[in-house]
Amino acid sequence: MFDRNNQSLRMRPGGKGSTCYTYPAAPATPGLVTADATFQRGIYMNGSLTMDDGRRITVWGFTDGIGGWRKTAFPSPIIRVIEGQIVHTVLRNSGMFWLHTIHHHGIEPSSENDGVGHYSFDLASNATYIYQWKASHAGTYFYHCHTNAVLHVEMGMYGGLIIDPPEGQGTLFSGGPRYDLEVMWVCDEFDSSWHRLRWNAGSCGADVGLNDLNPDYFIISGVDGAQSALTAPGVAVQMNRGQRLLVRYINAGYLPQRINFGGLTASVFMSDGRPFPKPIQVQSLESSSAERYDCIFQPELPGRYIITVEHLDWVSGNTIGIARTQITVS
Ligand SMILES: [Cu+2]
Structure with missing residues (x-):
């Protein structure tokens, strides 16, 4: 104890x-x-x-x-x-x-x-x-x-x-799919007014506005999703036809998100560290704060596929902001 x-x-x-x-x-x-x-x-x-x-x-x-x-x-x-x-x-x-x-x-x-x-x-x-x-x-x-x-x-x-898994990198889980390359998209929103606060702000009874999130930036793995994430190394993906790409998607924000795969079909094999009974084929998915989804793509056609992450109002569901990146298939 x-x-x-x-x-x-x-x-x-x-x-x-x-x-x-x-x-x-x-x-x-x-x-x-x-x-x-x-x-x-x-x-x-x-x-x-x-x-x-x-x-x-x-x-x-x-x-x-x-x-x-x-x-x-x-x-x-x-x-x-x-x-x-x-x-x-x-x-x-x-x-x-x-x-x-x-x-x-x-x-x-x-x-x-x-x-x-x-x-x-x-x-x-x-x-x-x-x-x-x-x-x-x-x-x-x-x-x-x-x-x-x-x-x-x-x-x-x-x-x-x-x-x-014990099989090592390249396999998602024991008995699960293999992948050739992977990327982690950690999607988050910033309310820049919060980023001037002290470490203990709001924790001792004072009202510093932590119940009022008004995000003005939308990022993917630490890169601004307004423009930079479209080409940023480690965020944007370049791959060849026939390869299997694993996207480790994390909702690290507070708002619900809707990620749209730009016309690509994702095979979603697991969420939050547990596999589904069988993979789910989707072209977009919605997530809540702290959820993770493991998605495998095997594009058949070359092209540029724009990935959008919409950050949604908790109540209305309206889109508050969008972050973008892309998968380029040769
Ligand atoms: Cu801390």
Whole structure:
């Protein structure tokens, strides 16, 4: 069991609204065993993305390694493991005073290792915790911070998480389809007015507007979907006829999305780390926040296929914004 008595709880005085957080010492990981795979993650809170209109938007995320501050990839670096492995994600919360966690979304670890701050603990600055979890089911997942999650996820504290089957990369799951190339589309919307907030904004009772999302940018894997994502390496796909492309699609935003495959037919084999009884053939699909779908394409005709991701109003279903990328088939 998680022993709360091992924590030295103290209150850190601070500015208005900051005293409702406690800063526990990092607990030891219960039942720690030797890992098959280990990942080191630090924190950065000084990243920025330049959008197609020239504006720079502040983003936060996880670094690869615990040095922090330098490798500010966005989205955060992918965690990729093999089904059956015991995994350690070592989070070093470098920084002055803020709290963060890592929640491995769709994984089912013990509550101490689930990284949901208010149900276990938030990791204090200059503390380190080893999240121990088992990669039980092949598929597409993502990890994200779960401290003041409404804001921290909006700020971009997420990265992809892939569990390959024992057969390794190139097979989606044991007994499932093979693929020749793959791409991960992490689709998200930004409300740029939120990106000026402090790490604990809204978490101590103050109303800072986190119930009022008005997105003005729509991104695919950290690239502005207004124009840049149409050609960005790692987002736009170039492939040959006859090849099998795996798209790992993640709805990393808060709004429902409708992704349209531009005339291509997707064979959707699994969602949220579980295969369907048989694949579903679609030309578009709708998703809710945090859903993942694994889609395989095998285009028969050369051409440019424009992929659109519509971000939909929760109530009306109207399209609020669109991001685009493309698949070019030779
Ligand atoms: Cu965080």
